[in-house]
Amino acid sequence: RLWDCDRPVNASAAYLFTTAERARDMKQPPVYVLNHSQHNFPNRTTQPDLDEIEEWTDRAARRMYEGAGLGPSDVDIFNPYDGYATMSQFYLEAFQWHGVKRGDAFAFYAGDIRVEGPHPFSSSGGNLGNGRTRTAMYTDSIQQLRGSAGPRQVTVRAETALAAFTTPSSGGWMMFGKHPS
Template identity: 35%
Template structure:
């Protein structure tokens, strides 16, 4: 049965800065540019904004500082959440709850990072992350996301017979999608030979298995459907939002690291919307690495456990397949905005604005955060076209 939130919140505007390797500006500037672009997309006066929210890991500008810079003198709602990509969709879900409850009228959610030119994930020269297990890992040089995910990927690949053909199929299809996306950082087609020739980063991950390090800002405007219908663009309805987890899967004793926290959360997410995986027209899976796409195909119920390899080799994840995955190219080819660009792309797909990468007759889209590794939390949204 659908939840009380279903149909009571909407996304009414999306805004981007350029996806680049060197923005040349501060994260405050990126945030403000993305927010103003989202407000312009919606046709909303900035003075109407009364809520602001972000997630970050010590790499961006706090939400209260952005509120001041926007001239908000009495914000009714703000969230400054310390957390990575697993928190991204929960941030928007919480904003949806706020507008549905009448706490705020118009909430802007943003992510702004100089993740290539300034604060590189897993880079040196900064304090270690504050997980308990870090003290046992850092001494062995086990500190960067590709290393963390490589361990999980190898366990998964050994369990289910997945190999470089399956990982490569994800990278190749998403690059093909990005060719139709004018925002994408990487648009040139790649072959399997190109994939295999890319250098090894952390076995089994090659360079083309890894998301892009990106300087970018992305913002979304969350409001009620009634208010959204008075704005410039068609409303995209929040059908369900869910988040979960609570421990990391690196060393917290998870019984099966070939299954992510998303598998526990997915039934709850679909139950809140009153639909199932078969009703979804496209999926924007959190693709920090190619492996995470395979795992989420299974854990969100689009195929059985151990069947994702065959799913992608058969091309069922391509634009002409059963479930188009990451039509914008995802983090692997568009750029890495730590989750927010997946939601923004879902909105554009459901508004029919995606041009050459448009999914035909898209009515319901799934967008996901990181599946629970490293940070230990995950989140996702089910969105649908209004009307």
């Protein structure tokens, strides 16, 4: 079970938020925040059941898609939080990225999810791959949209990215885009 959990590491990241007008004149190509959702769903226990987790992740998905005016087929890069191995499955199925529905995640994982493949899932390597940085998903999403991810650069279209941090019951999501709308 050790490899099912992220490991503590020392890391940092910084992001500069400004208006779209000011971003146009900056040195780096801008990436726009199309929507942000922060949530803290009430817990009845420290061990939620599957129904609660699915309800929370479904609500998070609705909030993100409605606020951004986008749907699952509009998301190119998907970087969910994966502090525990099962979390990315909950998010993948709730957000229905690449058409994945409830119970389909394992079949999806059997496909080509490499950054060079047609379904570059968690191109950052996530927290399971990098350690508990909490921000790897945001950093990678921004780099993917800018085309500056180096060997992690996806080969599919990279116009939008969806990234998250922390657990299904509390946390935040950001939808990024190469264009402001």
